[in-house]
Amino acid sequence: MDNKSMIEIKDVNKMYQDLTALHDVTLNIKQGEFIALVGMSGGGKSTLLRLIAGLEKPTAGSITVGQDNNSRSIMRMMFQEDRLLPWMNVLDNLSFGSKDKNTKAHAQELLDLVELGDYADHYPNQLSGGQKQRVALARALMTDPQVLLLDEPLGALDALTRRKMQDLILNVCEKQNLTTILVTHDVEEAARMADRIIVMKHSTNYYEETCPKNRNAGQIGIVADRVLGEILEEKEIQKQTA
Numbered sequence: 001m002d003n004k005s006m007i008e009i010k011d012v013n014k015m016y017q018d019l020t021a022l023h024d025v026t027l028n029i030k031q032g033e034f035i036a037l038v039g040m041s042g043g044g045k046s047t048l049l050r051l052i053a054g055l056e057k058p059t060a061g062s063i064t065v066g067q068d069n070n071s072r073s074i075m076r077m078m079f080q081e082d083r084l085l086p087w088m089n090v091l092d093n094l095s096f097g098s099k100d101k102n103t104k105a106h107a108q109e110l111l112d113l114v115e116l117g118d119y120a121d122h123y124p125n126q127l128s129g130g131q132k133q134r135v136a137l138a139r140a141l142m143t144d145p146q147v148l149l150l151d152e153p154l155g156a157l158d159a160l161t162r163r164k165m166q167d168l169i170l171n172v173c174e175k176q177n178l179t180t181i182l183v184t185h186d187v188e189e190a191a192r193m194a195d196r197i198i199v200m201k202h203s204t205n206y207y208e209e210t211c212p213k214n215r216n217a218g219q220i221g222i223v224a225d226r227v228l229g230e231i232l233e234e235k236e237i238q239k240q241t242a
């Protein structure tokens, strides 16, 4: 693994009985890079994320995360549902399980980072969907991860809140220099947020699109259209081979 690589995925295959969920995936993800995984339903996005997280093992190939062997501890995952504990206030949700006296101060810093500094003593049922997701993001950052895995975290939010969350996540990832992998169904979200978009495919193993830096709305639209074109083409190929 070279110095700047954070995640190396080499010739990865994943079978579930006789179903091929992933076929020969090779990807090199650099430290600080923001990757979006998109593609047809069933294309293997969540499978790849689970393999990277170490929740499942590849059938063949290898995945290396970080520069040392203790790689799993540097990753945190965030899901569509916030998974907060309803009987604990926001601060306790973040500091739960730790006896370190600095933990609450760290939790408060992270709440400030996600713009919820004044909500430490609120309970989850007193928060909006977007606020709960911001708490979930702060909680994911409690152990100072280097890699953030996001499985459709904004899927349940309305369009305006979703847009605000996209900016907030980008801001947080940049400030914390996180390597981030986002699974999303929304090609525009991918085109807005990612440095690189990976379209998961079965006909070939994947298609890749590098996004321009400091992109404007027009460029986001062009990238989103191109990515959508790739997904539709894959859908057509699958229809013909079915």
Ligand SMILES: Nc1ncnc2c1ncn2[C@@H]1O[C@H](COP(=O)(O)OP(=O)(O)OP(=O)(O)O)[C@@H](O)[C@H]1O
Pocket: 016, 019, 020, 021, 039, 040, 041, 042, 043, 044, 045, 046, 047, 048, 200
């Ligand atoms: N635990 C499992 N057991 C058997 N098959 C599975 C399992 N997990 C995933 N699969 C299959 O692997 C393929 C890829 O699934 P995966 O959930 O990774 O796709 P996805 O791209 O994330 O889909 P979606 O966009 O619908 O969430 C699918 O055909 C799915 O049915």
